[in-house]
Structures are given as C-alpha cells and as structure tokens.
Amino acid sequence: MSSADGLERAARPGRTRGIGVELWERATADRSRAGPTLSRGLREARALHSVERRTVQEVIFGLIRTERGLRALVGDDPLDVWLGQLVLSGLDPSVATEERPGPWASLCERFEALPTALRHSVPDALAERLEAQLGGEEAEAFWQASDRRAPMVLRAHLRRAGTRQRLEERLRQEGIETTPVGARGLRVEGRANVEGSRAYRDGWFEVQDEGSQRLVDLVGDGGGTVLDLCAGAGGKALALADRGHRVVATDVRPRALAELEQRAKRGGVRIETLLLPDDAVPATLARRRFDVVLVDAPCTGTGVLRRNPADRWRWSPERTSELAALQGTLLERGASLVGPGGRLVYATCSVDRAEDEDVVQAFVDAHPGWEVAQSVRTWPQRDGTDGFYACVLTASTSR
Numbered sequence: 001m002s003s004a005d006g007l008e009r010a011a012r013p014g015r016t017r018g019i020g021v022e023l024w025e026r027a028t029a030d031r032s033r034a035g036p037t038l039s040r041g042l043r044e045a046r047a048l049h050s051v052e053r054r055t056v057q058e059v060i061f062g063l064i065r066t067e068r069g070l071r072a073l074v075g076d077d078p079l080d081v082w083l084g085q086l087v088l089s090g091l092d093p094s095v096a097t098e099e100r101p102g103p104w105a106s107l108c109e110r111f112e113a114l115p116t117a118l119r120h121s122v123p124d125a126l127a128e129r130l131e132a133q134l135g136g137e138e139a140e141a142f143w144q145a146s147d148r149r150a151p152m153v154l155r156a157h158l159r160r161a162g163t164r165q166r167l168e169e170r171l172r173q174e175g176i177e178t179t180p181v182g183a184r185g186l187r188v189e190g191r192a193n194v195e196g197s198r199a200y201r202d203g204w205f206e207v208q209d210e211g212s213q214r215l216v217d218l219v220g221d222g223g224g225t226v227l228d229l230c231a232g233a234g235g236k237a238l239a240l241a242d243r244g245h246r247v248v249a250t251d252v253r254p255r256a257l258a259e260l261e262q263r264a265k266r267g268g269v270r271i272e273t274l275l276l277p278d279d280a281v282p283a284t285l286a287r288r289r290f291d292v293v294l295v296d297a298p299c300t301g302t303g304v305l306r307r308n309p310a311d312r313w314r315w316s317p318e319r320t321s322e323l324a325a326l327q328g329t330l331l332e333r334g335a336s337l338v339g340p341g342g343r344l345v346y347a348t349c350s351v352d353r354a355e356d357e358d359v360v361q362a363f364v365d366a367h368p369g370w371e372v373a374q375s376v377r378t379w380p381q382r383d384g385t386d387g388f389y390a391c392v393l394t395a396s397t398s399r
Ligand SMILES: C[S@@+](CC[C@H](N)C(=O)[O-])C[C@H]1O[C@@H](n2cnc3c(N)ncnc32)[C@H](O)[C@@H]1O
Pocket: 229, 230, 231, 232, 233, 234, 235, 236, 237, 250, 251, 252, 253, 256, 276, 277, 278, 279, 296, 297, 298, 299, 330, 349
C-alpha cells in the first residue's frame, strides 16, 4: 500500500481524494459495469500524477474487498468509507479524525472482529457455501489469499523464445526480473510493464496464471487435434498450439476471437477460429471429431477474485445455478465432438463444487460410458495460484 505520505494526501481534501471518492461513487452506482468504469476512470483521470493514480487505484481495489465491513462500521457515506479504507491501510487515525469525526481509533480492531462475509465483503450466501465446502479455517485462508494482489505470471512461448531460460535472460536485459514457476512459467518480481517489453512484442511470452498453465500441462504435449470450445481471447488455445497441438478455437464473442488471432500471429502459431451461435454446434463443426475437446466454461470466477475483485458483486445463488446449467450444456456439446479414444477436458476458474464436481457428476450420471480419468484443483491459499478446477473425462468405446 502507499506510503504514510500518500495515505495522508489521500485523506486530505484535494485531487487524490476528490477524484478517488467520485470514482468510487460512480463504480458503485452501476456495479454490473464497475470493472470497465474503474479502468476507464483511472485512465482518464489526467489531473492525477502517476503516484496519485496508483494511490487511488490501491484504495479503490482495497475498498472492493472491505466495503461491506466498512459500511457496517462507519455507515454509507462515501467519504467515511474512503477514510475507513485508508485507516485499515495504515493511515494514522488522528488524521482521519481531523477530517471527519468517526470511530477511527478502534476501526482496525472492530473490523477484524466482524464475521467473514463482512470482513471480506462477499455475499453471505457465498461465504456460507465456501465454509460448508472447505471448513471455517480453510475458507478464511481462501478469503485472505483472494484479498491479496495476484502475482504477474508469464508463460514462455517456446515457438518464439526457444527455451524459458532464454526468455528469462532477455527479460533481465530489459530490466524485468523473474523467477521460474511450473513447467513454463516465470513469475515477475516487483512491478513491471511486461506488455511494453520488446520480448512481448516479439511473441516470446503470454501473461497467464500458473493455475491456467497447469491445466494446459494436464492436456500435455501434442500432435493431435484440440477443440477449445470456449476459447475466449485464447490464453489456453495459444499454450496448446505452442505445445504442438492443432487447435480449433471457438467462442460466441467475435471480439475475443479477433484478439486471439492477433495473439496467434504474434506467437507464430496457426489456430483456426470459428464463431459459434449461443445455442448450438454449427453443422460444419458437428461433422468433425477431435482428440481433445476442452470446455473452459464460463463461470462465476470465484477462483480469480484476486484478479477480478469486483466479480463478487455479480455473484448470486441464482446466477450460479444458471451458469451450472450452461456448463452442463457446454459439456454435452463438447462430448459430442470427441473422437474415438479422445479426451474431454472440463475446466472452470470457480472453486464452488456446484460449478465443478457437481456439473461433472451430473454429466457422468446422464451419460454412461463416460468416466473421470483425472481431476485437479489449484487454490490461492495452498498453491499461490488462481483457483482452478479441471477434470479429464474419457469414454468407453461403447458410448
Ligand atoms: C473462462 S472463459 C474462457 C477463457 C479462455 N479459454 C482462456 O484461456 O483465455 C469462458 C468463455 O466462454 C465463452 N462462452 C460463453 N457462452 C458460450 C457458448 N454458448 N459457447 C461457447 N463459448 C461460450 C465466453 O465468451 C468466454 O470467452
């Protein structure tokens, strides 16, 4: 978090506080669009120097993780909530008191005593679900890990870089220090504008969390055909192509597929793309069969709250059920495209069984012949990675 000076500047009347509080009000006025509102607001806050902008960003990203608890203790006034976040971040409570009367001196202590859902600013029902699934202690560790900033992890794109070590050395020459993680990953030490590097422009790496890279490890090295049914902008499709698979990438979002094509060009890999309608497999695809079909399904994103903290605002039991139904449909669609002896890989970045094991179990129950061959989970509190679930399914030939 910012220095004592930065915190004090953010607490006093002035640009940092004025722009920060206003941006917070705007983001919370329409929570479904909070992510884009914040990114745009920060980019466009030209009156702020870079240090001030960083402070505003840190306070707001902290606030997303503490808002419910702060409101319970200091009320709904945005300035009080703002000052409360500064106090939780280390601002001397007497500075806050000079600005507004409030319970600042005992705030940290009282905040720590709040129930989990308030302390981590998540819906009660989500906190309860996770506690039921993980137990109280582990759930608390999960929420604490989800409140921390995620590390920046790169995936060495060997088609361009040759080896991970060459990438590591090249980045060092560009002033970016990294540490190897997993099979092809490099964790960036400190802050760095990695996408501004020459190595990035030359396609030597992609930004990809270690958990996501492990999912690609699960598919392994290739030569076969892979359908990435929910490819998005292609994080996994690119990694699979770099491992020698012939990849077909499909999605319902044309802009995501256009971005994937750009990235594939930069990385020197060929990926066939196909835009899907929401509700069916087009005939041109339905005729084909693949060695591996990856269903990296849309989900609530509870495993990646450390990267997308505002996703907690979109979570609800109803949305979870709707997504679980879509996940089941996509799994069935994917299964129909697996060739003889092939594998169906289901994945989400949710840690909720309702979107993971339960979806797979319902599929297996409804489709005799398919069985779970392998499944993995990664956790922020155990592995330091995003929370991922992945499951490899295989079918007996009689299906
Ligand atoms: C978890 S994201 C995929 C991330 C991507 N695989 C990656 O590694 O970067 C889920 C994707 O599913 C897509 N999606 C949503 N509904 C779909 C559908 N009916 N058919 C195919 N893809 C769909 C979304 O557009 C989104 O890009």
